Amino acid sequence: MADLVYQQVITDLNKRIMANEFADKKLPDERSLSEQYQVSRSSIKRALNVLANQGLIFKKRGSGTFINPLYLKNQSSFKYEGTNLGITDSLNTEGAQPSIQLLDFQVIPASQELQQDLFLASDEFVYEIKRLRLLDNQPFMIETGYIPIKLVPELNREIVSKSIFTYVQESLKSAVTKSFLSISADVSTAEDQKLLALKPTEPVGVMSGIFFLDEGTPFEVSNMRLHYKYMKYTTFVSTEQ
Amino acid sequence: MADLVYQQVITDLNKRIMANEFADKKLPDERSLSEQYQVSRSSIKRALNVLANQGLIFKKRGSGTFINPLYLKNQSSFKYEGTNLGITDSLNTEGAQPSIQLLDFQVIPASQELQQDLFLASDEFVYEIKRLRLLDNQPFMIETGYIPIKLVPELNREIVSKSIFTYVQESLKSAVTKSFLSISADVSTAEDQKLLALKPTEPVGVMSGIFFLDEGTPFEVSNMRLHYKYMKYTTFVSTEQ
C-alpha cells in the first residue's frame, strides 16, 4: 500500500504535521526535504501537491510551504480524505454504530436512463437494492441502488445487507474509487417521513451519483434520501490545474 | 494564461475530444502524444492527469487512455471545471440572466467564530454583506458574506452589488481559487419563504464555506440559503492519490 516513495513521504509528513513538529507552520524547503528523505525533489513535489490538494498545506512561490491553520483547527471537516467512497464513510459517523436494513432486493430490466448511466445494452438487467441505513438504530438514509447483474452475478440478500463496496473490493479485486455526485434538497415524501421519522415540514437531502470501479467501469447508480440533519457534505475545492 | 506547455496540451486535447476526433474513445499513447506535441512525456502525463482529475478521461495501465463516455453524454454535470469559484458560476445558470439585490451592507466587529475562520485578531472588523441573488428576476439565493475590512478597505455598496470575486481579482491581482464548502439542507424560515417565494413546507439548501485567495489567505466566510429547486451541486470525486 505504501511502498511508493511519494506516498511514504506523504504519510511521514502527515505524521510530523499532526505531531506539531512544525510549530512555526512552515515546512522545510523542497530541496532540504529532498535531502532529508533522500529522494528526488520531484518526488517531494509530488507528495506536497497531494497534501496541498487535500487542503492540508499551501505553497507560496518565493516564500515556502505552510500548514493550513484551518486544517488543524477543524479536522473533522476534512474527514473525507483517505476514506473510500462508501456512503457510510463519507458521512460524519463518528463513533456511532452504523447498520443496514434491507427494504427491497430484486432484479429488473435496466431502464433507459440506467442503460445510459451504467453503459448497458437494452436487454440487460440490474439489481435494485433498497436499503435503510441507520446510526445507533436511528434511521438517517434511504438508499436505492442499481448494479448491473453481469458485474456481480452472485449478489444475494446476505451480501447486500452489508457494505457492497467492501464485498466488491474483495471479490473483484477492484475498488470503488471514483464517483459523480449530485447534491440537492427536496420536500419529504410520505415514505421519507415514515422511514426517516420526519415531520411533514421537514425536508430531505438528496445525493445521487454514479460510482465507478478503479478502471473506469460504471458500477452503481445510487439515489440517497437523507434526513436533513444528517446530510453534511464537506469538501475542499481548488480550481487550480 | 495558457503559455504553459501542459496547459496548452490540455486546451488542445479538450478541443480534439469535443470535436470527437477520437471516435474510438481512445487517445494516442503518451509517447506518441509527446512526439505529436513535441514536448516531453512528463508534460503529457501532467496534462492527462488534470483531465483525468476532471473526469474527462481515465487511464488503464497496460491498455491506454480513454475518454469517459459519461462526460460526453452528460456535459452539463461537469460544468464546474474550469470556472472560478464564484457562486453564480458554480450553479447551473445556463443562459439565465443573473442579478443581485443588496439587502444589507455594514461593518461589524468579527465574532469569535469569524475570528477563527478568517484568521483575525479580536479587535478586527468585517463587512457583513447580505445579498439576494436572482436569475431572470427569480430570487434563488440569500447570501450572507463576511470579509475582513483590512483585505479590501475600499468596498462600497456599488462594488458589492456586483461580483466581489471579480473585483478582488482585478484590484488585488489575486484570484479566489480555493474553498471549503459544506452542503446541507434545512427547513425554511419565514424570511427564506418571503425572499425566495417558498411555501412553508418547502426547504432550503444550505451551502456554507470559506473562500481563500490564491496564496492561502482566507478571504470570505459565506452562508448561502438556496431555493431547493436551484441547489444542485455536482462534483467528481476521486480518492486516488
Next chain:
DNA sequence: GAGTGGTCTAGACCACATA
C-alpha cells in the same frame, strides 16, 4: 542577491494488459 516554489526535459526502470 539569495532563497523558494514552478516548469520542463530526457531517460531509466517497473507493472500491468493483451495477444
Next chain:
DNA sequence: ATGTGGTCTAGACCACTCG
C-alpha cells in the same frame, strides 16, 4: 513479447518574495 501507463531521478532554467 510488445505496448501502455506509473514511478523516479538529476538537473536546467524560470518566476516570485524579501531583505
